[in-house]
Amino acid sequence: MSDLTSKAQFPAEAGKDGGFVRQPYNIRGRITADGSSGFPAEAGRYHLYVCYACPWAHRAIIVRKLLGLEDVISMSAVDPIRDERGWAFREGNGHGPDPVNGFQFLSEAYLQTDPTFTGRYTVPVLWDRVTGKLVTNNYPDITIDMETQFGAFHKPGAPDLYPQALRSEIDEINEIVYRDVNNGVYRAGFATAQEAYEAAVDQLFTRLDWLEDRLSRQRYLVGDQLTEADIRLFTTLVRFDMVYVGHFKCNLRRLVDYPSLWAYARDLYQRPGFGETVNEDHIKRHYYMTHDQINPTRIVPKGPVIDWTEPHGREALG
Numbered sequence: 001m002s003d004l005t006s007k008a009q010f011p012a013e014a015g016k017d018g019g020f021v022r023q024p025y026n027i028r029g030r031i032t033a034d035g036s037s038g039f040p041a042e043a044g045r046y047h048l049y050v051c052y053a054c055p056w057a058h059r060a061i062i063v064r065k066l067l068g069l070e071d072v073i074s075m076s077a078v079d080p081i082r083d084e085r086g087w088a089f090r091e092g093n094g095h096g097p098d099p100v101n102g103f104q105f106l107s108e109a110y111l112q113t114d115p116t117f118t119g120r121y122t123v124p125v126l127w128d129r130v131t132g133k134l135v136t137n138n139y140p141d142i143t144i145d146m147e148t149q150f151g152a153f154h155k156p157g158a159p160d161l162y163p164q165a166l167r168s169e170i171d172e173i174n175e176i177v178y179r180d181v182n183n184g185v186y187r188a189g190f191a192t193a194q195e196a197y198e199a200a201v202d203q204l205f206t207r208l209d210w211l212e213d214r215l216s217r218q219r220y221l222v223g224d225q226l227t228e229a230d231i232r233l234f235t236t237l238v239r240f241d242m243v244y245v246g247h248f249k250c251n252l253r254r255l256v257d258y259p260s261l262w263a264y265a266r267d268l269y270q271r272p273g274f275g276e277t278v279n280e281d282h283i284k285r286h287y288y289m290t291h292d293q294i295n296p297t298r299i300v301p302k303g304p305v306i307d308w309t310e311p312h313g314r315e316a317l318g
């Protein structure tokens with residue numbers, strides 16, 4: 001996948017043409033309401049390990065909150081700074097020791113699950129207290145299972161983030177947004193050849209222009225309600241000016257230069273579950289201090305100054 005630590009790991013995710021190639025994830029259990037998968041939806045059984053900096057983990061943090069699953073699925077965060085040993089549990093601002101297993105490193109969770117595991121030790125992961133193993137590190141499944149399999153535990157009045165009638169359109173948008181935007185910023189940032197970088201940036205901004213147009217006409221990405229699709233786009237947009245413009249060189253335009261996309265991002269940010277889960281300190285320190293092949297001085301920029309509280313004015317659209 002993903003996100004890179006040391007120079008030694010860099011080639012593992014670089015394609016022949018200097019393009020970034022996300023590695024596949026390979027722990028793929030599913031939670032089911034009826035338990036048929038071996039992992040039944042139960043309160044108090046599962047623990048979500050996240051990093052507040054990580055956009056893929058951020059989706060799960062938001063969905064867990066929106067659905068009121070905080071007392072059903074416990075959660076803890078790793079230190080946002082990662083070295084060649086991978087994610088670590090350390091005492092710090094907004095993170096601490098592993099409350100479930102007393103692990104020092106997330107790698108221990110992977111190796112306890114499968115001692116032969118050779119992939120990257122990524123977040124988010126869902127840990128099962130009963131089997132003493134990871135259920136999954138496949139982040140798209142984590143939010144979908146919270147939405148569709150944990151229904152009995154949702155808080156009263158919880159939103160339906162993956163409504164049956166909109167699923168095919170949500171899936172279609174998610175695929176496009178993943179390819180061009182969520183993963184597009186990584187393809188730009190981790191490219192090791194000029195051509196690969198430029199191709200990724202062009203594809204990213206063509207898609208942002210397309211999204212700007214779409215969101216100038218509708219309040220949400222799909223239908224007239226908040227869905228999984230909005231959450232997936234939000235976690236990249238909220239990091240855009242903070243880290244992707246500078247650190248990943250995605251700088252043809254900033255988020256604040258897109259009137260509709262910027263207002264859309266603020267509309268989401270200002271809701272419960274969104275802004276309160278954005279940890280700017282973790283995000284900036286993670287990106288600028290972890291990818292030392294991109295930022296060898298590990299200096300974290302002070303800016304930009306972004307006013308997320310500015311009224312969004314999108315009520316009339318939906």
Ligand SMILES: N[C@@H](CCC(=O)N[C@@H](CS)C(=O)NCC(=O)O)C(=O)O
Pocket residue numbers: 001002003004005022023024025053054055056057086120121122123124137138139
């Ligand atoms: N597991 C997913 C996404 C999760 C992911 O990449 N998380 C990043 C943080 S944003 C990570 O944990 N990276 C650790 C690594 O690559 O060593 C994937 O492989 O695409």
